[in-house]
Amino acid sequence: MSTARANNLSAAQRDRLSRFNVDSCVDVHCHCLSGLDDGPADMSEALGLCRALVDDGVTCAIATPHQLGRYETEISGERIVKAVDELNEMLQREDVPLQVACGAEIRVDMRVPELLECGELLSLGQTGRFVLIELPHETFVNPLPLLLRLKDSGIVPVIAHPERCEYLAKQQPVVASWLNAGAVLQLTAGSLTGLCGTRASQQAWGWLQAGWVALIASDAHGTSDRRPVMTAAIEQLTARMGHGAARVLCIENPRHIWAGEPLAGRLQAHRGGRR
Numbered sequence: 001m002s003t004a005r006a007n008n009l010s011a012a013q014r015d016r017l018s019r020f021n022v023d024s025c026v027d028v029h030c031h032c033l034s035g036l037d038d039g040p041a042d043m044s045e046a047l048g049l050c051r052a053l054v055d056d057g058v059t060c061a062i063a064t065p066h067q068l069g070r071y072e073t074e075i076s077g078e079r080i081v082k083a084v085d086e087l088n089e090m091l092q093r094e095d096v097p098l099q100v101a102c103g104a105e106i107r108v109d110m111r112v113p114e115l116l117e118c119g120e121l122l123s124l125g126q127t128g129r130f131v132l133i134e135l136p137h138e139t140f141v142n143p144l145p146l147l148l149r150l151k152d153s154g155i156v157p158v159i160a161h162p163e164r165c166e167y168l169a170k171q172q173p174v175v176a177s178w179l180n181a182g183a184v185l186q187l188t189a190g191s192l193t194g195l196c197g198t199r200a201s202q203q204a205w206g207w208l209q210a211g212w213v214a215l216i217a218s219d220a221h222g223t224s225d226r227r228p229v230m231t232a233a234i235e236q237l238t239a240r241m242g243h244g245a246a247r248v249l250c251i252e253n254p255r256h257i258w259a260g261e262p263l264a265g266r267l268q269a270h271r272g273g274r275r
């Protein structure tokens with residue numbers, strides 16, 4: 001981020017950075033690119049969402065448009081890179097203090113390793129280290145064979161918002177097998193606050209208390225129903241599990257993903273407890 005924009009931080013950004021004594025607050029999952037998927041329809045809406053992220057304390061966001069599944073033919077890696085460049089140019093022109101990097105939310109599919117290798121699919125932040133995997137919402141598909149293949153390639157699979165998959169409530173041993181295979185769980189901030197419904201909230205807090213969660217992200221799509229609520233999620237996480245847990249799940253691990261570094265670990269988040 002340019003010095004000029006860094007000097008223009010929002011009150012929420014300043015508060016977040018000083019509260020956790022860091023120089024960035026990363027959102028690893030958001031749909032901020034215009035006209036690609038079910039995120040903003042045009043650049044004006046994209047800018048609105050980026051301003052909402054800034055007002056929610058986020059300084060760096062990984063754009064994660066959907067790849068594969070229903071968006072199979074529409075969104076190539078090349079198209080995402082171009083859209084991110086255009087958005088960063090616009091943010092600079094409009095003096096919005098947000099830096100955007102490339103990524104994708106990839107529907108579970110056994111072709112993922114090969115398509116990552118050839119650049120058709122994008123890893124988070126394009127570091128080649130973490131891949132955000134989306135499960136179908138409506139039906140159970142066990143991604144374990146894919147998770148094991150990714151692990152063999154040295155890639156950490158990040159499972160996007162499993163708490164919103166109702167069928168997983170009765171599949172706890174299966175979810176545990178994903179963690180044992182090296183995958184990590186990313187919850188949506190709105191699931192902690194109740195924005196995603198009571199059932200998702202109960203599942204989210206259950207896994208948080210069990211120490212199964214590595215990351216929280218906004219999964220924001222716009223400024224209304226699916227708006228970013230990281231500030232509220234951090235407040236609730238701090239109140240229920242302590243500052244240390246909020247730091248690992250909302251600050252440290254997202255920053256590790258941005259940098260392509262090993263995560264602090266989900267169990268450490270649990271042990272952090274109240275302090």
Ligand SMILES: [Fe+2]
Pocket residue numbers: 029031064105160219
């Ligand atoms: Fe998403």
